[in-house]
Amino acid sequence: MTSKFDKQKFFSGKNYDELKAECLKNGSLFEDPDFxxxxxxxxxxxxxxxxxxxxRPKVILTTEPQFIVQGATRFDIKQGGMGDCWLLAxxxxLTQYPKLFGGVVPHxxxxxxxxxxxxxxxxxxxxDWKEIYVDDRIPTKDGKMIFLHSADVTEFWSALFEKAYAKLVGSYEAMDGGSMGEAYEDFTGGIAEEFDLADKPPKNLLGIMMKAYERNSLMGAAIIMPIQKANGEIDMRPMIRLRNPWGSEHEWKGKWSDGSEEWNSITDxxxxxxxLVVNDDGEFWMDFKDFSDCFNDLELCHLSPDNLEDRDPITGQPAKKWCMSRLDGYWRRKLNAGGSPTNPETFWINPQYHFEVIDYDEDDDKNEGTVIISLMQKDRRKLRLENRDNLVIGFIIFKMDGPASRPLSRxxxxxxxxxEWSRTYTSAREICVRMKLPPGNIIILIITGHYCLVPSTYEAGDEGDFLIRIFSEKPVASGQIDDKTAIKECEDLATMSLRLAFEKITGKDGEMNxxxxxNLLKSVFSIGEKQVDGFSIETCKSxxxxxxxxxxxxLSFYEMKLLWDDVKFWKVAFDKYDADKSGSFNSYELREALYNLGISVSQSTFNALVQRHSSREDKIFLDDFLHLMARVMTMFGQLLVR
Incomplete structure (x- = not known):
C-alpha cells in the first residue's frame, strides 16, 4: 500500500527515508525544521x-516507550485539551479496519x-496520498502530555498521529473544531456524507445505512441481525453500536444500554x-428507532474502491464496493469564477462537468441510479494562518440531451x-449530496441520463481549487466540458469600397505597410462613428x-479589403458584447464575444489571452481586442471564407 504514497519533502528537501538514514549515520535524533x-x-x-x-517519549517516561502496544484498538485513545474529539472519534x-489503519499508521x-x-x-x-513525517517531541506541561494520548501511558502512536495531522493542517489549534467526516476522508480517501436526523432524515435512512454497512463505510457499526432471546424467541431488530470518545460519562441509559433487562434476555x-463488552469504555448499543430519535447528525464515510477491505472485518463476507469518478478543477478571477446564479451575467462561465448515469441500482423499483456527489475546496484549513476563511461553495446540476462538445450557454x-441543487451554499470544506437520477436510455431519439454539473463559489471572482468526486453503485462516466481550441467559419459580410482611401495613402506603391x-484605421473609424482612440503599431502589425x-x-488592396471586413465584423461584436457600454471588455464579456464569434478556446488558452492583452486595470479596449483577434486568427492559420 505504501507505493501509492508520495514521499514528502518540505523545506529540508529530503524525505523520511533520507532523513532517518542521515540521523542514524550521525547518531542524532531528528528535529523537524518544518514543524x-x-x-x-x-x-x-x-x-x-x-x-x-x-x-520525547524516552524523556517523558521512566520506562521504555512503545509505538503500538498489543495492537491498536478503539479503546486506546484519550482526548487532551484541544477541541478535536472529532479527530479522536x-x-x-479507523482502528477497526486493519488494512486502512496499517496504511495510515505504518506498523x-x-x-x-x-x-x-x-x-x-x-x-x-x-x-492524493501524502507521507507526512514528524519528530517525536510532544508538547507537555509539567511533564504531562496536554493533547491526545493513549490509555496505556507507554503507547505513543496516537499522540504522534495527532502531531502529524497538526503538521498537515498547520497547527494543533487548526484542529480545534471539525467533523468526523472530514477526518474520515483524510484517513481513507473516502467521501463523507452527513444526514440531519433532527430536521428531516431521509425516509430510507435504515436502507442507506445498510448499504453503507455492506460497503464497509465508516460510521461505527450498523447492522440488522436476529437477536435470540434466552427463551428461544427470535427478534429481528435493527441495532446500532456506538462509542462516545469521552468515555462512559454520557453513555446511553435507555433500552439496550449496558446491563439493561433487554441484554439480560439475550443468550450468551x-x-x-x-x-458485546459491558464496561466503562463509552461503547453502547441502541435500537434504530431510539438512535434516530436521540441523535442530531449521522456522518458516513464511503470508501473508495482501492482502499476498501476485500472482506467485511466483522462478518468475513466479500465486501461490496462503490464506483468512483474524480474531477479536479479551480476557480480563477477573470477566467471562470462566475459565482452563484445570483450573478446571472457570469454564472455560465463557471467550470462545467458532464456525467452520465449508465445503469440503475439493483434493488431500485423506479429504475434510478444512486449518485453521491462531493464538492471539496482544497487547502483552506491551512489558510487560517493567513486569516483566510473557507469559500462559500455549492453546485447545480442541469439535464442534458446528450454528451456536450462544448460548454452550455448562458x-x-x-x-x-x-x-438538482446542493441544497444550499456553505462555507464547509465540503458539500456532499445524495440523489437518485434516471440512467441513460434512448427515447424517441433523445438521449437521457446525461447531466451537467456546475460547481461555483457564491460570490463571483472568489478564487480557489476544488475536487469533485462522484460515488455510485454502478459506474458513472464523467469528464470536464471544455472548449477545444478551434475556429469555425463565419458568414461573409458586405464589403466596403476602400480603394480611394487606400490609393490616397499608398500612392503609386499600391501596397500598405x-x-x-x-493612419487608415484611425481616419475611417472617426468618420460617421464615435471617435476611436488611435490603434497601436503593435496591433496594426498583427x-x-x-x-x-x-x-x-x-497589404495589397485585395488583402486590405479582406482585413477591413474582419475589422468591421470584430468591431460590431465588440459593441454588441460590451454589455455595460464602458468602451471596454472585462474577461467575462470577452469570453462571451469569442464564444458567439465561433471561437472556442480552452481555459488555459483563454487565461493566456487575457493576461497578454488586458490593461493594468484588467480591461480590454477595442485596440486590445483587434490585436487579440489578429493573433488568434494567425495562430489558427486559417482565413475566413467570406
Missing part, C-alpha cells in the same frame, strides 16, 4: 500562546529498532457473536433548468501579418 517545537506549531492565535515543554473507528516503526526520533504517517490530501452466544444554464494601416498572404510585409 518546530515552538508555540507557533500549537497556536496560530498569538493571544493563546503559552509556554510548553516539548519532550475518527481515529478510534514497522518503533522506539528501539533503528530509532532516530522520526515517525511517518500517511494522509489523503485532496485527491449472541452476546459473544456481536462482541441561456441553457438558467437556474429554472436545474434538476503597418504605419499606413494605422493585423497586417494576419492577412499578409505572400509574407511581403505589406
Amino acid at each position: 518546530p517545537a515552538a508555540e507557533s506549531s500549537v497556536f496560530y492565535t498569538a493571544a493563546k500562546q503559552v509556554k510548553l515543554d516539548w519532550l 475518527a481515529m478510534a473507528t 514497522s516503526q518503533s522506539f528501539d529498532r533503528d530509532y532516530a526520533g522520526i515517525f511517518k504517517f500517511n494522509f489523503w490530501v485532496f485527491g 452466544e449472541v452476546k459473544k457473536e456481536i462482541g 441561456e441553457q444554464l438558467h437556474e429554472d433548468n436545474a434538476v 503597418a504605419y499606413q494601416l494605422q 493585423l497586417l501579418a494576419y492577412r499578409d498572404r505572400d509574407v511581403s510585409g505589406k
